[in-house]
Each structure stands twice: as structure tokens, then as C-alpha cells.
Amino acid sequence: MTPRKVLITGARGQLGIALSASLPQQVDATAIDLQELDLTDAAATGRYVETLRPDWVINCAAYTAVDKAESEPELAYRVNRDAAHHLARAARGCGARIVQISTDFVFDGRKSSPYLPSDTPNPLGIYGRSKLEGEFAVANATEGDGLIVRTAWLYSAHGNNFVKTMLRLMQERSELKVVADQVGTPTSADALARAIWKLIEGDAPGGIHHYSDAGVASWYDFACAIRELGQPLLGRPLCPLLPIRTQDYPTPARRPAYSVLDKVDSYARLGIAAHWREPLRPVLSALAAPPG
Numbered sequence: 452m453t454p455r456k457v458l459i460t461g462a463r464g465q466l467g468i469a470l471s472a473s474l475p476q477q478v479d480a481t482a483i484d485l486q487e488l489d490l491t492d493a494a495a496t497g498r499y500v501e502t503l504r505p506d507w508v509i510n511c512a513a514y515t516a517v518d519k520a521e522s523e524p525e526l527a528y529r530v531n532r533d534a535a536h537h538l539a540r541a542a543r544g545c546g547a548r549i550v551q552i553s554t555d556f557v558f559d560g561r562k563s564s565p566y567l568p569s570d571t572p573n574p575l576g577i578y579g580r581s582k583l584e585g586e587f588a589v590a591n592a593t594e595g596d597g598l599i600v601r602t603a604w605l606y607s608a609h610g611n612n613f614v615k616t617m618l619r620l621m622q623e624r625s626e627l628k629v630v631a632d633q634v635g636t637p638t639s640a641d642a643l644a645r646a647i648w649k650l651i652e653g654d655a656p657g658g659i660h661h662y663s664d665a666g667v668a669s670w671y672d673f674a675c676a677i678r679e680l681g682q683p684l685l686g687r688p689l690c691p692l693l694p695i696r697t698q699d700y701p702t703p704a705r706r707p708a709y710s711v712l713d714k715v716d717s718y719a720r721l722g723i724a725a726h727w728r729e730p731l732r733p734v735l736s737a738l739a740a741p742p743g
Contacts, residue, residue: 455477455478455479455506455507455651456479456480456481456503456504456505456506456507457478457479457480457481457505457506457507457508457509457651458480458481458483458500458503458505458507458508458509458547459471459480459481459482459483459509459511460483460484460488460490460508460509460510460511460512460538461484461510461511461512461513462482462483462484462511463484464484464511464512464513464610465605465606465607465609465610465612465640466511466552466605466607466640466643466644467482467484467511468607468609468610468640469607469640469641469643469644470482470509470511470644470647470648472641472644473641473644473645473648474648475648475652478648481503481505483499484512485512490512490530490534490537490538491529491530491533491534491537492537493533493537493540496534496537496538496541497537497540497541497544499541500538500541500542500544500545500547501541501544501545504545504546504547505542505545505547506547506548507547507548507549507550507651508538508539508542508547508548508549508550509549509550509552509647509651510534510535510538510539510549510550510551510552510589511552512530512534513530513531513552513582514526514527514529514530514531514578514581515578516578517556517576517578517702517704517706518702518703518704519703520576520577520578520581520704521576521577521703521704522703524577524581527577527578527581528577528581528584530581531578531581531582531584531585532581532584532585532588533588535551535585535588535589536585536588536589536591536592539551539588539589539592539593539597540592542593542597543592543593543594543596548593548596548597548598548657549589549593549597549598550597550598550600550647550650550651551585551586551589551597551598551599551600552600552602553582553583553585553586553599553600553601553602554578554579554582554601554602554603555601555602555603555604555635555663555707555710555711555712556574556575556576556578556579556582556706556707556710557572557573557574557579557582557583557586557601558570558572558573558574558579558707558710559573559574559575559707560575560633560706560707560708560709560710561573561707561708561709562709563709564711564713565711565712565713565714566661566710566711566712566713567661567713568601568658568659568660568661568713568716569659575704575705575706575707576704576705576706577704578704586599586659590657593657595657595658596657597657598650598655598657598658598660599658599659599660600643600646600647600650600660600661600662601659601660601661601662601712602638602643602661602662602663602712603635603636603637603638603663603710603711603712604635604636604637604638604663604673605638605639605640605643606637606638606639606640606734607639607640607641607734608734608737608738609640613637613670613673613674614677614731614734614735614738615738617629617673617674617677617678618677618681618685618689618735618738620690621674621677621678621681621689621690621692622685622687622689622690624690625690626690626691626692626693627674627690627691627692627693628692628693628694628695628699628700629670629671629674629692629693629694629695630669630670630671630694630695630696630697630699630700631669631670631671631672631694631695631696632669632696632697632708633669633670633697633706633707633708633709633710634667634668634669634708634709634710634711635663635667635668635707635709635710635711636663636664636665636666636667636668636711636712636727637663637664637668637673637727637731638662638663638664638727639664639727639730639731639734641730641733641734642664642723642725642730643662643663645723646662646717646721646723647662649721649722649723650720650721653720653721655720660716660717661712661713661714661716661717662712662714662717662721663712663714663727664725664726664727664729664730665714665718665724665725665726665727666726666727666728667711668727669694671692671694673727674692675692676728676731677731677735678692680728680731680732680735681735681738681739684735684736684739685739686739
């Protein structure tokens with residue numbers, strides 16, 4: 452059987468790296484980043500996709516600097532909305548399907564039960580708004596055939612993320628304060644990558660799909676798990692953690708107080724579900740290993 456051709460954008464990001472590292476045997480993937488193609492250029496994107504003619508496009512490219520987006524809204528919208536539109540339109544033009552990665556930050560956090568894919572979004576900041584408009588752009592360009600995969604609190608052994616930041620700060624400081632009243636679900640990039648490949652293999656229907664690891668945590672809970680599991684792996688003491696309120700750690704962008712996603716349908720479709728602590732240990736092991 453001819454391998455399915457897949458285009459992965461945002462190849463140097465956490466999810467792009469995880470997707471390339473977990474390619475199914477039958478998949479022939481091309482992974483690109485900004486250096487290879489400026490997705491905000493509609494004509495260049497169209498030419499590239501038309502030449503490659505993939506069966507699927509996975510758009511991991513995104514502007515993810517949540518706080519910086521408040522002062523760079525035009526750039527955030529160009530990357531998260533306009534580039535997504537160009538890519539979805541180009542994919543549709545050559546008969547390909549697209550997976551657009553989105554975020555729990557499309558919600559305002561006022562619920563106290565997990566957000567369903569059908570719940571009405573109401574983002575609090577530029578990042579969430581730009582990602583939501585990217586969802587709309589992809590849905591419109593593909594006439595609903597595109598897959599919108601919302602995820603949350605992504606981390607891996609690569610790139611910049613909460614796990615790496617916490618490990619560094621816990622080794623540098625005598626005490627670390629962490630917000631304890633924002634609740635969501637940490638998600639391993641490796642687990643999300645496996646879920647995306649399963650969605651593609653199953654030719655999943657268009658529309659919104661939620662995927663994060665199972666369970667819930669505050670940022671403080673997440674940090675405590677990083678400390679608990681990371682300390683013996685590093686072989687050195689890590690500083691104590693102190694829970695604080697959001698109001699004690701002001702940031703330019705407002706964040707949802709509760710952004711747990713309901714993944715029941717996705718877990719049933721994919722046949723996979725793991726508590727968020729399970730994939731955390733191998734990532735910490737990779738980060739604790741000596742280089743080389």
C-alpha cells in the first residue's frame with residue numbers, strides 16, 4: 452500500500468517533534484518549520500501544498516506566547532488565524548484533510564465541570580481569541596471537514612514548557628511560589644501525538660475533538676508532582692513549593708481558572724487514556740539524564 456503522505460507544520464515545536472518521532476509505519480511525512488515555509492504567506496503556502504499534495508496536514512505551527520500576545524495581537528492573529536486559514540484552504544484545494552491544534556484557552560474557566568466540545572467558547576485574552584478564530588477559519592475553509600483538536604498544558608523534554616521551567620527554578624531557588632487556583636490537565640506531547648495519529652488512521656470525522664491526559668491538577672499540583680518524581684531522578688534536593696493565588700502572581704494575560712477538557716468521546720474513539728502523572732516520569736527521566 453502506498454504510504455499516506457502527511458505534512459507536519461511547526462516541526463521544531465514540542466508536538467511537531469513528538470509527531471515525527473512516532474510516525475506510523477505506513478506514513479510518509481514531511482515536517483517543516485518557519486525556516487522552510489512562511490505560513491502567513493498565502494501564495495507560498497498554496498504553492499507548497501499543491502506541489503507536495505499530502506493526504507493529511509497537521510498544523511502544529513502556532514504563536515503560543517500567552518502574555519506576549521497581549522502586546523503583539525497582530526502577529527498572534529497572523530499566525531494563529533490567518534496561517535491556519537491559508538493552510539486549510541490549500542489542503543482543501545488538493546483534496547487533503549487537516550488537523551488543526553487548538554487550546555483550552557478558548558474557554559473562560561467559569562464552569563466547574565469539564566468543558567465539552569459543544570460548549571460555547573469565550574476566551575479571556577488575545578492568545579485564546581486568535582486560536583479560536585483559527586478554529587473558525589479552518590472549519591470554514593474545509594466546510595467542516597477539518598479536525599480541530601483542543602489540548603492543554605502541553606509539555607515534553609523539548610522546547611520551553613512548565614516542566615523544564617519548574618525543574619530549573621527548583622534547583623536555583625530556596626523556595627518557589629506556584630499558582631494553586633488555576634485548574635486544568637497536564638498533557639504529554641508524546642501522548643497527544645499518538646492520539647493524533649490514531650485520529651488520522653481512523654479517518655475521524657471533522658469537527659472539534661478534545662484530547663489531554665486524564666485527571667485534573669492545579670499548577671501547584673503539577674509542580675509538586677514534578678518535584679516528587681524529579682528529585683530522585685536528579686539525585687539532588689529541590690526547593691520547597693508554596694501555593695499562591697492568581698492575584699498574587701499578576702500577568703499581562705488573564706487565564707481561565709478552570710479549563711479541564713471533557714475527553715470521554717475521544718478516549719472511547721481512540722481506546723487510550725492515561726492519567727497525567729504516567730507520562731510525566733519518562734519526560735523527567737529524559738531531562739535528568741546526562742547529555743551525550
